Amino acid sequence: MACKGSLLPPHLVKLLDADDYHKARSTSGHYYYISRMAMRQTNWIKIFCFLSFLAILAWGCFFQGVPLYPGLYFGCSSPAWKKAVLQSAARQEGGQMTVLVTGAAGFVGSHVSLALKSRGDGVVGLDNFNDYYPVALKRARAANLQKAGIFIVEADLNDKAVLSKLFDLVHFTHILHLAAQAGVRYAVKNPLAYVHSNVGAFVTLLEQCKVSYGKSSNPQPAIVYASSSSVYGLNSKVPFSEDDRTDHPASLYAATKKADEVLAHTYNHIYGLSITALRFFTVYGPWGRPDMAYFSFARNIVEGQPIKIFQGPHGEELARDFTFIDDVVKGCVASLDTALPSTGSSGKKRKKAQFRIFNLGNTQPVKVGDFVSILEKHLKKKAKRNVIPMPATGDVMFTHANVTKARVALGYNPTTDLDTGLGIFVKWYKSFYQHGGSNEDMLKGYKPY
Numbered sequence: 001m002a003c004k005g006s007l008l009p010p011h012l013v014k015l016l017d018a019d020d021y022h023k024a025r026s027t028s029g030h031y032y033y034i035s036r037m038a039m040r041q042t043n044w045i046k047i048f049c050f051l052s053f054l055a056i057l058a059w060g061c062f063f064q065g066v067p068l069y070p071g072l073y074f075g076c077s078s079p080a081w082k083k084a085v086l087q088s089a090a091r092q093e094g095g096q097m098t099v100l101v102t103g104a105a106g107f108v109g110s111h112v113s114l115a116l117k118s119r120g121d122g123v124v125g126l127d128n129f130n131d132y133y134p135v136a137l138k139r140a141r142a143a144n145l146q147k148a149g150i151f152i153v154e155a156d157l158n159d160k161a162v163l164s165k166l167f168d169l170v171h172f173t174h175i176l177h178l179a180a181q182a183g184v185r186y187a188v189k190n191p192l193a194y195v196h197s198n199v200g201a202f203v204t205l206l207e208q209c210k211v212s213y214g215k216s217s218n219p220q221p222a223i224v225y226a227s228s229s230s231v232y233g234l235n236s237k238v239p240f241s242e243d244d245r246t247d248h249p250a251s252l253y254a255a256t257k258k259a260d261e262v263l264a265h266t267y268n269h270i271y272g273l274s275i276t277a278l279r280f281f282t283v284y285g286p287w288g289r290p291d292m293a294y295f296s297f298a299r300n301i302v303e304g305q306p307i308k309i310f311q312g313p314h315g316e317e318l319a320r321d322f323t324f325i326d327d328v329v330k331g332c333v334a335s336l337d338t339a340l341p342s343t344g345s346s347g348k349k350r351k352k353a354q355f356r357i358f359n360l361g362n363t364q365p366v367k368v369g370d371f372v373s374i375l376e377k378h379l380k381k382k383a384k385r386n387v388i389p390m391p392a393t394g395d396v397m398f399t400h401a402n403v404t405k406a407r408v409a410l411g412y413n414p415t416t417d418l419d420t421g422l423g424i425f426v427k428w429y430k431s432f433y434q435h436g437g438s439n440e441d442m443l444k445g446y447k448p449y
C-alpha cells in the first residue's frame, strides 16, 4: 500500500493490514475498517466520477446544443444537431428562401452563404472539410459563418443517410451546390477524388432533390450549381459563349464538370428539377484558395520564393479571365433569385422545368505576366519569375467569357477590374497572414499540386 509507513502511525498501519474484519474489531475497529475500504475503493470512486462527468458532458452535447468542439456535434440524430440546423435554416426579416449551400466552408461557398444570410435568407451549409488544401483555412471560414448564425453540417455529400435526415428536417427551396474537387493538376495524383466529389456526390444530391417534398404546393428545390469555364476545353474561338462546343475537355476536372452539366440535364428532363449551371472563370479574392496561382504567387513573392510562370509551345503567355469574388457572389445570388421552381413531385415531372447555363466571368483576360506585375505592385516586392513550358496536366492556354446571357437574364455586371480586386486580396492576405499572427502557421509546409 502506497501510504504505508509514510503518513499513518504504525498502529493504524497494523490495523489497516489486518485483512479480516474480525481481527480489526477491537479499538474503534469499525471506523478504521471503513476508512480502509474507502482507500481500496478510491480507484473505483475516481472512475465513477469520471464516468459521471462524461455522462453529463454527453447529455449536454446530445440534448442541450453544446457542441463537442466548435461546430462538431454528435451524429445527425441528436436533438442538439437538429436544433443547430433549424436555427440556421430559419429565415429572418426580408428572407425569401431557404438554401442548402454545399461546399460552404469553401472559398465561394463561404462568401455566398454570408451574402444570403445577411439579407435574411435561411442558410444551412454542408462540407466535408477535406484536406485537399489546409483544413485550418476552411475552419477559419466556418468560424466566420458560425458568427453570422450559419451552421455547417459536417458530412460527405455522398452520405445518403445524412442528406435524407437533413431534407426531412428542413424544407429547402433552393440548393446552391458548390462542393467539388477543384483544381486541375491534383487529378494526376488522385483522379478518383474528382469522380467521388464531382460525379458521385452530385448524383447523390440530385437523387435526394428528385424525391424530396413532393406536394405541388411544396415543390422540389431549385438547383443552382457550379460548373466551370474549363468545360470549353480546347476551344479556340473567343470569347467563350454558352452555346460553344464543350465536348473536348483538356483535364479530368473539366471532364467531371462537363459530366455534371449532362447529368443535370438528365434530371431536369426526367424529373423536372429546375437547373442553373454557372461556369465560373478563375474566381479570386479574400479567403481564396491557396492552391490557385494568384494565391500561391502572392505567398511566394512575400516569402522570397521563385514563381513558375507557364508558357505555351510557341512561347505564348497564358491568359485568364480573372473574376472577383464579389461579382461571382452577385451572379450566384441573382441565379437563385431568378430560378423558377422545380416542376416535379414525388419523382415525377409534371411539366417542363427551367434549364439554364451561364458564364460568370469578367470579360477581360489578362496575361499571367501582367497579372504578376499587378501583384508585385500591391505587395511592393519583386517576384522571382521562373518561366517554364506548360506541363501537360490540363491547364488551357486562355479563358475569356462572353457574359451577355448572364447580363440579360441575371443583370450580371462584373465591376471589379483585376487591379482593384488584387489590391483587395493583397490587403486581406497581409492582415490574415500577418507575421507573427496566429494564422501564420496555417499554410506552413503546404505546397499546391
Ligand SMILES: NC(=O)c1ccc[n+]([C@@H]2O[C@H](COP(=O)([O-])OP(=O)(O)OC[C@H]3O[C@@H](n4cnc5c(N)ncnc54)[C@H](O)[C@@H]3O)[C@@H](O)[C@H]2O)c1
Pocket (backbone or CB within 6 Å): 102, 103, 104, 105, 106, 107, 108, 109, 126, 127, 128, 129, 130, 138, 155, 156, 157, 158, 177, 178, 179, 180, 181, 182, 183, 196, 197, 201, 226, 227, 228, 229, 279, 280, 281, 282, 283, 284, 289
Ligand atoms: N474558384 C474558382 O476559380 C472556380 C472556377 C471554376 C469553377 N469553380 C467551382 O466552384 C465551386 C466552388 O469552388 P471553390 O473555389 O470555392 O472551391 P473550394 O475547394 O474552396 O470549395 C469546395 C468545398 O467543397 C467541399 N467538398 C469537396 N468535396 C466534398 C464532398 N464530397 N462532400 C462535401 N463537401 C465537399 C470542400 O471541403 C471545400 O470546402 C466548385 O464546384 C469549383 O469546382 C471554382
Ligand SMILES: *[C@@H]1O[C@H](CO)[C@@H](O)[C@H](O)[C@H]1NC(C)=O
Pocket (backbone or CB within 6 Å): 238, 239, 241, 242, 402, 403, 404, 405
Ligand atoms: C455572346 O453571347 C451572345 C448571347 O449568347 C451572342 O448572341 C453573341 O453573339 C456572343 N458574342 C460573341 C462576340 O461571341
